[in-house]
Amino acid sequence: MIFSRKAILAGAIALAGICSAAAQTRISREEYIERYKSIAVAQMERYGIPASITMAQGILESDSGNSRLSLESNNHFGIKCKKNWTGPRVYHDDDEKDECFRAYESVEASYHDHAVFLDTQPRYDSLFAYSSTDYKSWARGLKAAGYATAPDYAQRLIRIIEYYNLHLLDSPTDGERLYAASKGKTLEESSRSSSQSSLAIGGYLIDPDNYRVTINSHEGYNVYTTNGVHYVLAKEDDSYENIGSKFRLSAGNLRKFNDVKGRRTRPAHGEVVFIERKKKAWDGNARHHLCRQGETTASVAQSYGIRTRSLEKLNGLKSGAVLAAGQELRIK
Known part of the structure; x- marks a missing residue:
């Protein structure tokens, strides 16, 4: 098949246009x-x-x-x-x-x-x-x-x-x-154009670093730290959904941070609720914990800001293992 010079030129121009459009849409x-x-x-x-x-x-x-x-x-x-x-x-x-x-x-x-x-x-x-x-x-x-x-x-x-x-x-x-x-x-202008960089709660802007770096109060909760991990104490009739909404976290993530299994939706009044991922070991000088009557791996892990499974692995324990009073647990 024989193409005229005009047709070839038109095709070349069209191809160049396609390439130019592709180049323009490429993200740097x-x-x-x-x-x-x-x-x-x-x-x-x-x-x-x-x-x-x-x-x-x-x-x-x-x-x-x-x-x-x-x-x-x-x-x-x-x-x-x-x-x-x-x-x-x-x-x-x-x-x-x-x-x-x-x-x-x-x-x-x-x-x-x-x-x-x-x-x-x-x-x-x-x-x-x-x-x-x-x-x-x-x-x-x-x-x-x-x-x-x-x-x-x-x-x-x-x-x-x-x-x-x-x-x-x-x-x-x-x-x-x-x-x-x-x-x-x-x-401030950047914060208004990017809702993810600051969080609008109760009509004002907060920086998540305000509660992750310092111990202060936020939305009616005192924010504490242990093992370098921040936590709050649950209020009466509190829920993971309610706490999560205050700290830009889903209820599912809060349960995971606190090793909560099943569908339990409410922490007990005064219960420690970590708002960050816990660590795998204790950062302090102590190396062991001496168990008291009624303690579980979950309660010990929570008191030290350590992940329950990490504590169990450190001590070669199966999930849900029963602890005896006086039993010594490694925490680092």
Whole structure:
């Protein structure tokens, strides 16, 4: 078939237009950071995963939201289906042909599932021993745990974090101030444009750091700390839903933070309710706890701000083990 020069030229112009349109719709790394940083900070506040790590992984795994996988399924972290995934799925060639990847209804859902994935997979448990400001240990730990096969995966994450100063997001107020300034805004203007960076409660704005860093009162609750973890005391007829609404946490997360099993919706009056994830061991000088009559692993763990399962593992105990008065338990 013979084409005229005019037809060829028209085709070339059309193709150039398509390429130009594609180039215009591509998201830059800076735009990606600005668009999703508040979600990464919110997940850090709930799960303790550095926002800088979340952002760097999103940039790397999704090509700043431009990859086929992220565009077709909102999967920004390359998370595969696994056996327990019952949601939507798509298939792409990765390490093998036609591998199953999770699909999400929104990018926000992908960010949330990324946090839940790291939080619930046993092979990532060791990461939560690191501070949410220790992005280098998190990067190396993700590689060591097998998140990605690339031999320089940790170095890639660290380079992205340091090039874009993403580590400042791990201290939310400083991070928001940095990015607000880069856009010619004040911190207050940035807060109004990003509802995730500050929380509107009772008609005023609070910074989550106000109760995570200092011991103070908030919305009628005194906020205390033990083992570096913050908690409140439940009021009469209080519920996990009510406490969670005050501290930007779901009732389900509060139950998890406090090792509450089943469908118990109300803590007892005066009961300790942690509003952060407890630690795996005691940070103080003591190494052992001497049990009193009636104590359980759950009550001991709660008194020290330690996860119940971590305490049981430290002592080689099965879940729900009966403790005897005078029994000595390791707490670190």
